[in-house]
Amino acid sequence: MRSLIDVTELSTSELELLVKTALDIIDNPEKYAEMCHGKKLATLFFEPSTRTRLSFEAAMYELGGNVLSVTDAAASSASKGESVADTAKVVSCYADIIAMRHPKEGAAFVAAKNADVPVINAGDGGHCHPTQTLADLLTIYRNKGRFDSLTVGLCGDLKFGRTVHSLINALSRYANMKFVLISPEELKLPRYVKTQSIKQKGIPYEQTTSLEEALPNLDVLYMTRVQRERFFNEEDYLRLKDSYILTPDKMKLAKPDLCVMHPLPRVNEISVAVDKDPRAKYFEQVSNGKYMRMALILMLLGVIGE
Amino acid sequence: MNIDSIKNGVVIDHIMAGKGMQLYDLLNLDSLDASVAIIKNVQSKRLGKKDIIKIDADINLDTDVIGYVDPEATVNVIKNGELVEKKSINLPKTLTNVIKCRNPRCITSTEQELDQVFNLVDEKNKIYRCIYCETQA
Numbered sequence: 001m002r003s004l005i006d007v008t009e010l011s012t013s014e015l016e017l018l019v020k021t022a023l024d025i026i027d028n029p030e031k032y033a034e035m036c037h038g039k040k041l042a043t044l045f046f047e048p049s050t051r052t053r054l055s056f057e058a059a060m061y062e063l064g065g066n067v068l069s070v071t072d073a074a075a076s077s078a079s080k081g082e083s084v085a086d087t088a089k090v091v092s093c094y095a096d097i098i099a100m101r102h103p104k105e106g107a108a109f110v111a112a113k114n115a116d117v118p119v120i121n122a123g124d125g126g127h128c129h130p131t132q133t134l135a136d137l138l139t140i141y142r143n144k145g146r147f148d149s150l151t152v153g154l155c156g157d158l159k160f161g162r163t164v165h166s167l168i169n170a171l172s173r174y175a176n177m178k179f180v181l182i183s184p185e186e187l188k189l190p191r192y193v194k195t196q197s198i199k200q201k202g203i204p205y206e207q208t209t210s211l212e213e214a215l216p217n218l219d220v221l222y223m224t225r226v227q228r229e230r231f232f233n234e235e236d237y238l239r240l241k242d243s244y245i246l247t248p249d250k251m252k253l254a255k256p257d258l259c260v261m262h263p264l265p266r267v268n269e270i271s272v273a274v275d276k277d278p279r280a281k282y283f284e285q286v287s288n289g290k291y292m293r294m295a296l297i298l299m300l301l302g303v304i305g306e
Numbered sequence: 307m308n309i310d311s312i313k314n315g316v317v318i319d320h321i322m323a324g325k326g327m328q329l330y331d332l333l334n335l336d337s338l339d340a341s342v343a344i345i346k347n348v349q350s351k352r353l354g355k356k357d358i359i360k361i362d363a364d365i366n367l368d369t370d371v372i373g374y375v376d377p378e379a380t381v382n383v384i385k386n387g388e389l390v391e392k393k394s395i396n397l398p399k400t401l402t403n404v405i406k407c408r409n410p411r412c413i414t415s416t417e418q419e420l421d422q423v424f425n426l427v428d429e430k431n432k433i434y435r436c437i438y439c440e441t442q443a
């Protein structure tokens with residue numbers, strides 16, 4: 001029995017199996033429509049995240065399975081003093097697989113150690129959110145046809161953005177990658193992420209504060225929110241936020257086959273006018289999240305793989 | 307307590323100068339009902355300066371704790387005034403309930419019945435990480 005806490009627990013061949021399966025689901029949805037018949041997914045959410053929960057639930061329904069939805073797990077168990085370990089054991093009695101979201105880092109790991117069924121980490125605080133990274137990876141693959149030999153720009157809050165760290169770790173396993181790290185001084189990629197993946201693997205990277213300068217060379221642009229509360233003062237925020245907003249004007253500088261991504265929700269870092277640009281892939285990214293969750297559920301339930 | 311001659315007990319020697327007190331705390335020697343001496347900044351040929359802890363009680367110390375604080379320390383077990391055993395000390399692969407995770411967002415901060423477990427992730431730089439949230443110790 002196997003769970004997924006962090007995306008790097010997947011080998012590159014497992015990741016490729018997930019991508020292959022997701023692509024097949026997209027082409028032949030009817031083939032998968034009953035694959036999880038009679039199986040139940042419990043979505044155990046200790047903090048609200050409607051879009052992640054909907055994505056998991058839609059994934060399970062499209063596999064012909066059923067869903068037990070616990071949207072307010074914090075109120076129903078934690079307030080009675082029940083531990084994550086006990087909650088996981090109890091829910092294991094009802095469900096065949098659990099998707100868990102919890103505000104505390106490491107909560108999904110505790111659940112996985114105690115549950116009798118696979119646990120998927122649907123986000124544990126600022127720590128990991130592996131299915132978001134799976135969505136990101138499928139989006140890159142569908143648009144670029146490969147994971148290697150890409151110049152990937154990551155823009156915005158590179159300091160606190162866990163999806164950025166996780167994507168860098170996942171892509172660092174492929175050959176001929178190049179990263180361009182675009183952020184204000186205050187929100188640069190933490191040193192440990194750099195040493196852990198980029199530097200250790202000798203991957204070339206550039207750090208810049210200018211989105212305009214970076215844009216012409218990119219194959220993929222991953223945008224993130226620059227949040228007001230990350231800045232010490234309002235002036236710095238106002239001074240910097242506009243430089244990290246993607247506009248149709250800036251898009252003129254980019255390659256014709258650039259793939260623009262964003263983990264959503266966006267605030268204003270991609271202007272709505274960019275949505276019409278065929279290079280905007282952030283809504284496709286949402287569907288890709290569902291397809292990868294479907295593939296992951298199939299893998300963890302032992303329907304595919306081994 | 308004559309700190310030079312222990313009849314039955316343990317001497318932790320060659321502790322890096324300045325680490326004696328930390329080791330005393332982590333070994334919970336405070337709660338031990340026996341004579342304990344911490345000797346600081348002793349002249350040492352090998353280290354220049356070192357700390358020594360002498361415990362006048364026949365107890366089984368957690369060598370993982372000692373290894374975590376200073377893998378170069380030596381542990382001598384003394385019985386009837388004779389050195390009967392030199393324990394080997396290694397950098398432990400896992401620390402269980404020795405140190406606490408400092409990350410306030412870690413699940414161990416709210417679920418106190420969980421063991422505090424850290425794994426050695428980088429032997430060269432002696433880096434341990436919390437198994438739950440991966441915060442560095």
Ligand SMILES: [Zn+2]
Nearest residue numbers: 407412436439
């Ligand atoms: Zn921790």
